[in-house]
Amino acid sequence: MRQGLDVVSLGAGLGLIAVGGLLLLDQAGSLELTIGLAGALMAGLIGMILLLSGLNDDER
Amino acid sequence: MSDQETTDQMPEEEPPTEPQPPGRKRLLRSRSDRMLGGVAGGLGNYFGVDSLIFRIGFGVSVFFGGLGAVAYLALLLFVPSEEDDGTVGEAPIQRSRTLAIAAAVGVFIFLASWGIFDGDPFWFDGGPWFFGGPLFLIAIVAALFYLLRRDRDQATTPGRIITTIAIAIGAAIGLSVLAIAAAWAGATGSGEAIAGVIIAIGVLLVIAAFRGGLRWLIVPALALAVPLSAVAAADVSFDGGVGERTHEPASIAAIPEDGYELGVGRQAIDLRELDWEDDTVVELRADLGVGQTVVAVPESVCVTGDLDAGAGAVEVGGDEEGGFDVDSQPLAGTTATPRLELDADVDLGHILVVNDDELDIDDDRDHGPFRDRDDGDRDQMREAMALACADEPEPPASEREQGTGSPQDRPKGNG
Numbered sequence: 510m511r512q513g514l515d516v517v518s519l520g521a522g523l524g525l526i527a528v529g530g531l532l533l534l535d536q537a538g539s540l541e542l543t544i545g546l547a548g549a550l551m552a553g554l555i556g557m558i559l560l561l562s563g564l565n566d567d568e569r
Numbered sequence: 570m571s572d573q574e575t576t577d578q579m580p581e582e583e584p585p586t587e588p589q590p591p592g593r594k595r596l597l598r599s600r601s602d603r604m605l606g607g608v609a610g611g612l613g614n615y616f617g618v619d620s621l622i623f624r625i626g627f628g629v630s631v632f633f634g635g636l637g638a639v640a641y642l643a644l645l646l647f648v649p650s651e652e653d654d655g656t657v658g659e660a661p662i663q664r665s666r667t668l669a670i671a672a673a674v675g676v677f678i679f680l681a682s683w684g685i686f687d688g689d690p691f692w693f694d695g696g697p698w699f700f701g702g703p704l705f706l707i708a709i710v711a712a713l714f715y716l717l718r719r720d721r722d723q724a725t726t727p728g729r730i731i732t733t734i735a736i737a738i739g740a741a742i743g744l745s746v747l748a749i750a751a752a753w754a755g756a757t758g759s760g761e762a763i764a765g766v767i768i769a770i771g772v773l774l775v776i777a778a779f780r781g782g783l784r785w786l787i788v789p790a791l792a793l794a795v796p797l798s799a800v801a802a803a804d805v806s807f808d809g810g811v812g813e814r815t816h817e818p819a820s821i822a823a824i825p826e827d828g829y830e831l832g833v834g835r836q837a838i839d840l841r842e843l844d845w846e847d848d849t850v851v852e853l854r855a856d857l858g859v860g861q862t863v864v865a866v867p868e869s870v871c872v873t874g875d876l877d878a879g880a881g882a883v884e885v886g887g888d889e890e891g892g893f894d895v896d897s898q899p900l901a902g903t904t905a906t907p908r909l910e911l912d913a914d915v916d917l918g919h920i921l922v923v924n925d926d927e928l929d930i931d932d933d934r935d936h937g938p939f940r941d942r943d944d945g946d947r948d949q950m951r952e953a954m955a956l957a958c959a960d961e962p963e964p965p966a967s968e969r970e971q972g973t974g975s976p977q978d979r980p981k982g983n984g
């Protein structure tokens with residue numbers, strides 16, 4: 510593990526909690542995910558993770 | 570920004586952060602004229618025009634196919650930025666291994682999407698492995714990028730290349746298993762458990778973020794989230810089992826009242842042996858989760874109804890509609906007989922309605938019965954369907970032979 514705050518993990522974690530929550534609601538029948546909404550959610554989540562990763566990269 | 574702020578071309582072998590020698594101007598992302606990544610500012614500086622022109626150009630191009638957004642992203646990744654001290658920094662793609670791999674994966678997915686949405690959801694040949702090919706290639710591309718990045722300071726050996734690719738392929742297989750498991754759980758009503766796992770990983774990541782991070786967990790979490798969201802959005806259901814089914818009812822009474830249902834696979838429903846009288850109307854329901862439904866009728870039968878595909882394509886008598894949320898109602902309102910009123914749903918895949926007396930619907934099953942058929946075959950089916958669905962009865966054969974229609978206008982045979 511790296512030391513200190515890892516913004517990538519934080520952003521990805523929050524995003525996954527949000528997406529997982531929506532998926533849970535969909536599977537429970539409380540809301541109806543459409544393909545357009547699901548695609549936008551996934552694209553947004555992956556894009557955010559890549560962006561955070563690129564902007565905070567310290568692998569080298 | 571003035572020309573003085575524009576940095577100049579320097580030889581490639583020089584370290585990237587060295588001060589720039591005088592010479593030819595070099596395209597750099599601007600540090601001072603920057604709204605997002607300094608791309609428009611850098612272009613304006615390079616070409617000696619107002620950067621606002623490029624900003625407007627990028628913005629407008631988004632509404633014309635998005636090419637400008639792609640170009641902006643490419644420039645953002647590959648063009649280095651000028652630094653505050655006047656030196657030239659590395660391009661993001663050089664600075665970050667993650668970005669290099671992400672760009673490679675992104676480009677590959679972009680290219681692959683052309684194949685996926687080109688009327689063939691079973692790109693890379695059918696079944697649950699239809700995305701296996703892309704995953705393997707992504708793994709290889711990622712491994713090569715990783716080696717290229719790492720090998721700047723280390724010697725490349727065949728053994729290391731093979732080892733790295735093997736590890737990448739192993740990871741791809743593991744992620745494939747996760748993805749298939751998530752999709753399967755979602756389609757069999759157990760998606761809540763997977764959603765719970767995704768939330769748990771998210772919580773773990775948030776906690777770990779304050780202790781230095783645990784980034785490797787992101788990839789398996791996405792391998793669960795992406796397929797589950799796709800299955801949830803498309804309402805994919807695997808009810809009805811898995812496999813390949815062929816139904817050839819001997820009579821109309823033999824057709825189940827609830828129709829035919831299959832979870833995953835291919836179901837062929839051949840109605841060509843039914844006793845189609847002039848006033849026969851057959852109602853048929855066919856549900857499919859993932860795969861292909863083929864319904865075959867005689868050429869003389871009109872097909873109407875409601876055919877839905879969550880993602881994929883619907884083809885009726887040679888006319889095809891594809892994409893997401895396809896809702897096809899061919900020849901709605903037609904009362905011509907004999908007629909098949911088809912109510913068919915597929916969550917992900919194809920619905921094919923064949924009005925051909927001779928076509929072997931089990932033939933070439935990997936690619937569907939139309940993959941090798943040419944436009945002439947499709948035209949023939951269109952003409953036959955149009956004739957069968959004409960509200961006026963088909964003229965007797967004796968009249969047709971007297972010149973009321975050319976042989977090419979007529980369907981071949983009779984069911």
